[in-house]
Amino acid sequence: MPNQGAVTAITAKRLTLALCAAGVVGGAVGALAVNHNNVAAETAAAAAAAPAPAASVAPAPSVAPAPAATVTLPDFTRIAATNGKAVVNIRVVGGIKTGNRADVPSLPRNHPLYEFFRQFQDPRFGGGGGREAPVFGAGSGFIVSPDGVILTNAHVVKGADEVTVKLQDRREFRAKVLGSDARTDVAVLKIDAKNLPVAPLGKSRNLAPGEWVLAIGSPYGLESTVTAGVVSATGRNLSDGQVPFIQTDVAINPGNSGGPLFNTRGEVVGINSQIYSQTGGYQGLAFSIPIDVAVKIKDQIIATGKVQHAKLGVSVQEIGQDFADSFGLESPDGALIASVERGSPAERAGLKSGDIVRRINGQPIVSSLDLSSNIALSKPGEKVALDVWRDGKLVRIDATLGDANEKGRRAPQEELASNSDNSARLGLALRPLEPIERRQSGIASGLVIEDASGAAAIAGVEPGDVLISVNGRPVNTVGQVRDVVAKASKSVALLIQRGSDKIFIPVRIG
Incomplete structure (x- = not known):
């Protein structure tokens, strides 16, 4: 928590600014009034000295200053008084095993103090393992139906043996945890009550x-x-x-x-x-x-009574400007597929590393989170329509989602021919994978990066990485790398295998 001095200083500064602004406005108004008085005096003197006009002229009407714009703040008191009645306090009691007390010696049964320690339930004297020690916690929640359904966080009630809900009218109820979901940190409680105030839900x-x-x-x-x-x-x-x-x-x-x-x-x-x-x-x-x-x-x-999450079976990365340039995108939007699990819904649908998902069911994918959260909040068995950027054009791919609890494995790369050379424009020294390296690493194709310098080193490419594809094109010879790089103008996207992970790294070459 910030210290009180810091809070006071900030508050005083804001008040000072407000007072200064008020002072400037007051000064300007006062100066304007003085100017009007001077103008009026000079006008009267000139009128007395000048001959009377043939016809009287009505004075010009004065122009009132425009009213200052008003800003209306929200009425927080209404929200707190009305909808605050549906907010509840949650108290949790749980139990954990406690270990043996290190300050109590182990005693034989014939020891004169054995019975004394046994009466205090030390586990070494009564048998049966460690004791349960109560653990207390607290949180908040809110009522979403008049019959006592309450929403809160999953971490609030995690490991709870007893959950007590206290209403705004000070009544207390023992609550039942209907279910919780650790992935989204949402839990649902139920209390035995009726005609409760409900918090309206928005969008x-x-x-x-x-x-x-x-x-x-x-x-x-x-x-x-x-x-x-x-x-x-x-x-x-x-x-x-x-x-x-x-x-x-x-x-x-x-x-x-x-x-x-x-x-x-x-x-x-x-x-x-x-x-x-x-x-x-x-x-x-x-x-x-x-x-x-x-x-x-x-x-x-x-x-x-439970929650199911869907999965597509891909790992994704963000699209930056370098990636957009590499793949020929007008804007850095979408989710870049770095790898595809073997046997996953994504593989069955035909998705590949280097594909960029731009839309799902017609909704734009701006960042990789848009795709991940959309899939995670769907149900297994649902069908999704994906608009995918591949080889410079959009293609439509339909996929049926799987269960997030199912485990998959990555699909191997296709076997390609290999050669030896280097790619100086990227700052890479490359060589083909040796047969023993393929067997040990499980990588079927690609080029070993023996050295990285220049643009590649700046981008984060490291010696020992394995280059699998460039701009989504699988490579197993330096000639293939050179062909792709020659057609790129600003940057290229390198798919790198580093250990057990596959990642895309953008490298600027312009």
């Missing part, structure tokens, strides 16, 4: 950076705490691409987890989940799960 996909938002929760156990801020960004990828997080500057602290994020219409648009902090407290970077994601998880849990 998180309609959020825009700069929009006002409001959080209600129980930071550090302080129930019904209201904090506000703006949406800083949407579609943030924090971990494995399962959730496109909403980033805000709303003050979120431990205990806020699972609480609602409201828009100015009083609709829930997110579940407060994580913060970025070097101190453990609020530092201006808070992240919320989009309510669109949470509702999909909730519906699956209520219907089946």
Whole structure:
């Protein structure tokens, strides 16, 4: 948490700026009034000295200054008073095994103190292993149906033996965990109650950076705490691409987890989940799960008691300007497929390394997260239509998604002929794979990078990497590399095998 001095200094600075602005405006108005008085006096003197006009002329009407524009702030009090009734406090009790106490000696049964220690349930004297020690936790949640269905974070109730929900009217209920999903960090609870206040749900996909938002929760156990801020960004990828997080500057602290994020219409648009902090407290970077994601998880849990996630069976990378230049794209949008699992839905559909997914079911793919989250939030068996950029043109590929719990393996590369030479324009010294290297590494084709300098070294290519393709074209001879590079104008995309990983590296050659 920031120290009080820092907060005070910032506040004082803002007040000073506000007062300075007011002073400037007042000074300008005063000067304008003095000028009007001078003009009036000079006009009167001139009129007295001049001959009377033949006809009187009406004075020009004075022009009133334009009114200042007014800015209306959202009514947070209405949201807090009305929809805040659906926000709940969650207390959790769990148990963990405790180890043997190191400060107690091991004693034989005939020792005079054996019975004393046994009465204190030390596991070495009563048998049966370690004891359960209670662990307490707390968080927030919100009611989404009048019969007691509650949304919160999965990490709030993880490992819980008892979950207690406290309502705004101070009533408390024992809650049942209907289900939770660690991938999206969403959990669904149920309490035995009726006619409860409900938090209305909005659409998180309609959020825009700069929009006002409001959080209600129980930071550090302080129930019904209201904090506000703006949406800083949407579609943030924090971990494995399962959730496109909403980033805000709303003050979120431990205990806020699972609480609602409201828009100015009083609709829930997110579940407060994580913060970025070097101190453990609020530092201006808070992240919320989009309510669109949470509702999909909730519906699956209520219907089946579990959550299924789909998979396509590819690893993807971001498209930068270098990649866009390499693949002939007008803009750096899309998800670049780095590798395809053997036997996966992607392989069955015909997807290949070097393909760039530009749309899924007609929706644009701007970043790799758009593809990953869209697939992860689909169900196994669903069909998707992919618009893929391949060899300089768009092709349509239909795929039937698999189950994310199924494991796949990478497809081997096709066997190609090999030669020896180097590619000076890239700064690479290349040689073909030896038969023993192919057997040991499992790489069927490609060129070993013996040395990297110049543009390749700057891009991050390392000696020992294996070059598999250039701009999506498989290569096994330096001649093939040279042919592709000769046709490139600004940069090329190298598919590199490094250890067990395949990655695309853009190399500028212009």
